Amino acid sequence: MAGQTIQPRPDRIASLHSDRPQAGSRCQGLLWSTLEEICRLLCIESVSLASDRMLFQHVQFRSGQRILSHGDAFDTLYIVNSGFLKTALIDDFGNEKVLGFPMKGDMLGMDGIHIGHHTSETLAMSECDLILLPFTRLNSLSRTTPDIEHLMYRMMSRELALRQAMIGMLGTLSAEARVARFLVALSDRFAEMGYSARTFNLRMKRQEIGSYLGLTTETVSRTISAFHDLGCITVQQRTITILDAEALKALRRLPSSPAHQALRRSSTGLAPKPSARR
Amino acid sequence: MAGQTIQPRPDRIASLHSDRPQAGSRCQGLLWSTLEEICRLLCIESVSLASDRMLFQHVQFRSGQRILSHGDAFDTLYIVNSGFLKTALIDDFGNEKVLGFPMKGDMLGMDGIHIGHHTSETLAMSECDLILLPFTRLNSLSRTTPDIEHLMYRMMSRELALRQAMIGMLGTLSAEARVARFLVALSDRFAEMGYSARTFNLRMKRQEIGSYLGLTTETVSRTISAFHDLGCITVQQRTITILDAEALKALRRLPSSPAHQALRRSSTGLAPKPSARR
DNA sequence: CGTGAATTTGAAACAAATCAATTGGTGTGG
DNA sequence: CCACACCAATTGATTTGTTTCAAATTCACG
Numbered sequence: 001m002a003g004q005t006i007q008p009r010p011d012r013i014a015s016l017h018s019d020r021p022q023a024g025s026r027c028q029g030l031l032w033s034t035l036e037e038i039c040r041l042l043c044i045e046s047v048s049l050a051s052d053r054m055l056f057q058h059v060q061f062r063s064g065q066r067i068l069s070h071g072d073a074f075d076t077l078y079i080v081n082s083g084f085l086k087t088a089l090i091d092d093f094g095n096e097k098v099l100g101f102p103m104k105g106d107m108l109g110m111d112g113i114h115i116g117h118h119t120s121e122t123l124a125m126s127e128c129d130l131i132l133l134p135f136t137r138l139n140s141l142s143r144t145t146p147d148i149e150h151l152m153y154r155m156m157s158r159e160l161a162l163r164q165a166m167i168g169m170l171g172t173l174s175a176e177a178r179v180a181r182f183l184v185a186l187s188d189r190f191a192e193m194g195y196s197a198r199t200f201n202l203r204m205k206r207q208e209i210g211s212y213l214g215l216t217t218e219t220v221s222r223t224i225s226a227f228h229d230l231g232c233i234t235v236q237q238r239t240i241t242i243l244d245a246e247a248l249k250a251l252r253r254l255p256s257s258p259a260h261q262a263l264r265r266s267s268t269g270l271a272p273k274p275s276a277r278r
Numbered sequence: 279m280a281g282q283t284i285q286p287r288p289d290r291i292a293s294l295h296s297d298r299p300q301a302g303s304r305c306q307g308l309l310w311s312t313l314e315e316i317c318r319l320l321c322i323e324s325v326s327l328a329s330d331r332m333l334f335q336h337v338q339f340r341s342g343q344r345i346l347s348h349g350d351a352f353d354t355l356y357i358v359n360s361g362f363l364k365t366a367l368i369d370d371f372g373n374e375k376v377l378g379f380p381m382k383g384d385m386l387g388m389d390g391i392h393i394g395h396h397t398s399e400t401l402a403m404s405e406c407d408l409i410l411l412p413f414t415r416l417n418s419l420s421r422t423t424p425d426i427e428h429l430m431y432r433m434m435s436r437e438l439a440l441r442q443a444m445i446g447m448l449g450t451l452s453a454e455a456r457v458a459r460f461l462v463a464l465s466d467r468f469a470e471m472g473y474s475a476r477t478f479n480l481r482m483k484r485q486e487i488g489s490y491l492g493l494t495t496e497t498v499s500r501t502i503s504a505f506h507d508l509g510c511i512t513v514q515q516r517t518i519t520i521l522d523a524e525a526l527k528a529l530r531r532l533p534s535s536p537a538h539q540a541l542r543r544s545s546t547g548l549a550p551k552p553s554a555r556r
Numbered sequence: 557c558g559t560g561a562a563t564t565t566g567a568a569a570c571a572a573a574t575c576a577a578t579t580g581g582t583g584t585g586g
Numbered sequence: 587c588c589a590c591a592c593c594a595a596t597t598g599a600t601t602t603g604t605t606t607c608a609a610a611t612t613c614a615c616g
Contacts, residue, residue: 089446097446111442113435120442142427149420149427156434157391163441164389164398168367168375170448171492175572206595214449216573221596237581237595453604484563494605499564515563515613 006101006185007165008192009043009158022082022129024058031058033081033131035148041079041105041131044154048147057132061124067108068122074112076134080104083128084203088211089120096121098212101204104193107155125203170214173252178213179223180251183233187242197245202238284379284463285443286470287321287436300360300407302336309336311359311409313426319357319383319409322429332419335410339402345386346400352390354412358382361406362481366489367398376490379403379482382471385433403481448492451530456491457501458529461511465520475523480516 023041024031032055039046058081061067067078070090084103088096099120102108112118113135142148169178191197202209210220224240227233232248234241242248301319302309310333317324336359339345345356348368362381366374377398380386390396391413420426447456469475480487484502485495493501502518505511510526512519520526 089442091446091450095450097450099442099445111435111438114432114439119439139424139427143424146417146421150417153430153434154392156431156438157389160389160434160437160441161392161397163438163445164367164377167377167441167444167448168369170445171489172369172373172375205593211449217595218574218597219572221594222572225596483561495563496565496606497604499562500604503564 006182006189007162008185008188009105009162024081024129024131031081031129032056033058035145038079038131038133039151041081042107042151042155043105044151048145054141054145059130059132061128061130063124063126066121066123067128067130068112068118068120070119070121072112072118074109074116074118074135076132077110077138078108079131079133080106080108081129081131083124083130084126085122085128086125086204086208087120087122096211098204098208101125101208101212103189107159110156110159175213175215175219176223176226177251178215179209179220180227180232180248182209182213183227183240183242184245184248186240187245197242199239199241202240284460284467285440286463286466287383287440302359302407302409309359309407310334311336313423316357316409316411317429319359320385320429320433321383322432332423337408337410339406339408341402341404344399344401345406345408346390346396346398348397348399350390350396352387352394352396352413354410355388355416356386357409357411358384358386359407359409361408362403363400363406364403364482364486365398365400374399374489376482376486379486379490381467385437388434388437453491453493453497454501454504455529456493457487457498458505458510458526460487460491461505461518461520462523462526464518465523475520477517477519480518 023037024033026032033041035048035054035056036046038056061083067085080102082104084101085108086101087099087108089099090096102122108122108130109118111120138148138152142152169181173181186202187197187200190200204212206220206224207217209215210217213220215223224233224235227248228235230247232242232244234243301315302311304310311319313332313334314324316334339361345363358380360382362379363386364379365377365386367377368374380400386400386408387396389398416426416430420430447459451459464480465475465478468478482490483495484498487493488495488498491498502511502513505526506513508525510520510522512521
């Protein structure tokens with residue numbers, strides 16, 4: 001399953017569609033979307049013309065339902081039209097490691113392509129409306145509409161870059177910095193969706209945040225409390241209000257991996273490199 | 279740039295080609311490869327028939343040369359035919375975070391597709407021979423040979439899954455476990471390439487390993503020494519000999535994120551769930 | 557062989573995990 | 587409607603793994 005980080009996709013910045021209704025038009029009690037709607041949802045420039053004839057069906061899930069499980073055969077991709085989900089890996093001992101919290105505009109299932117089955121779990125954390133993209137249909141469509149192919153490359157590449165950023169974060173940032181970035185990214189993401197960037201509701205438990213960020217529940221809780229005391233944010237159970245986004249963004253790593261190089265040469269008389277710092 | 283972990287790709291397991299020479303045939307002083315050769319290199323079932331006519335050119339790089347830089351326009355993908363490389367992210371302060379050590383059979387550059395330029399650095403750590411896959415050519419070829427499209431999906435999906443695994447590792451494993459896995463994965467990878475799985479040469483510095491694994495140079499060094507003292511491995515500078523691969527693989531996490539759930543219910547009389555452990 | 561880089565090793569400092577206990581919220585049943 | 591059980595979140599005390607700082611050693615190379 002896909003493991004989106006929460007970070008807003010670069011493509012997406014400044015493309016607000018606060019007032020736009022959810023994609024999909026009703027027909028025989030079911031929702032369907034055109035390719036164009038899908039591109040808009042994904043924040044990718046609209047693919048070729050005259051594709052209104054291609055309709056993709058929606059499915060709904062209720063809060064708590066499992067959408068994909070480890071081992072499920074891969075045959076279709078999903079696009080989140082509305083709702084909040086969670087993707088996770090289950091390790092050998094049954095512990096879950098959260099990979100991401102997909103929401104509107106995210107694509108699910110891409111990691112199942114290469115071996116033909118999914119390797120992670122996805123479940124709905126709220127009522128969800130997803131658009132189905134049967135993979136074989138996608139393939140046959142891309143013969144007549146080559147742009148679809150490019151759309152897919154872009155989606156997968158975007159996902160790749162997102163995970164790359166996540167790896168960078170897990171490998172180098174302190175707990176404080178991780179939580180700060182998480183909150184800012186969530187805020188940005190909510191803004192994109194037309195909600196308030198300032199006040200929002202965490203859909204997930206502290207434990208899930210911890211798992212996602214590679215921290216324990218307690219550390220997440222403590223860090224959030226610290227931000228609160230610091231005046232950057234306000235917390236009431238799962239309601240967060242961001243008071244000073246800049247301060248949060250500025251939170252860089254306290255630790256750092258290769259940060260010895262800053263002041264090593266003092267005998268040579270050379271000034272320390274302007275690069276490394278902490 | 280691609281950020282392969284070192285882990286052997288699932289597709290690739292048990293497909294040894296120790297005795298196979300490097301791909302590519304010489305022509306006018308240059309090396310060229312067919313699609314079939316490329317598929318073999320990537321460990322993907324050979325794509326369609328009669329594609330021998332499509333030839334892809336190779337390029338050579340010498341040790342230390344930069345292959346891709348942050349900001350470079352994206353226009354071609356690369357496949358490693360031989361040699362050892364390194365991909366890394368450079369943060370705002372100029373610190374480098376190693377993303378992977380691509381080697382034979384890995385594809386480079388996939389993360390550049392979606393925004394049209396590369397976001398990471400790739401450089402050669404040894405003499406390297408790479409196969410060029412101009413992206414526009416790939417696109418036009420896939421019109422006549424639809425299998426190419428699927429090949430690309432698989433490659434990208436594989437990369438996605440690899441990074442997913444990396445995220446899982448960075449988020450949950452102890453330093454010891456990370457280094458252990460790193461060594462085992464390297465060993466497996468060398469075996470795939472026909473080298474000894476038992477004794478091999480680390481191409482990278484301790485610092486680079488540390489950056490890759492989210493640890494400091496000192497921790498990597500200490501951990502390797504500990505394995506040595508423990509009798510799992512033998513170390514002489516950059517030459518590693520694996521004595522007890524099983525012991526290394528068995529090294530699980532000492533820390534763990536959500537591992538409190540094991541023995542919580544004692545009042546209910548229910549046995550603890552069989553799943554969670556540490 | 558000497559010089560600088562890479563690696564190793566030790567001791568101290570520190571961030572985050574662990575253990576443990578409390579609080580707050582939610583739902584259920586008496 | 588209150589009491590109780592259950593879960594999530596918070597907070598504190600303590601431990602531990604890893605980083606940091608510092609110094610010694612080995613290796614690579616001109």
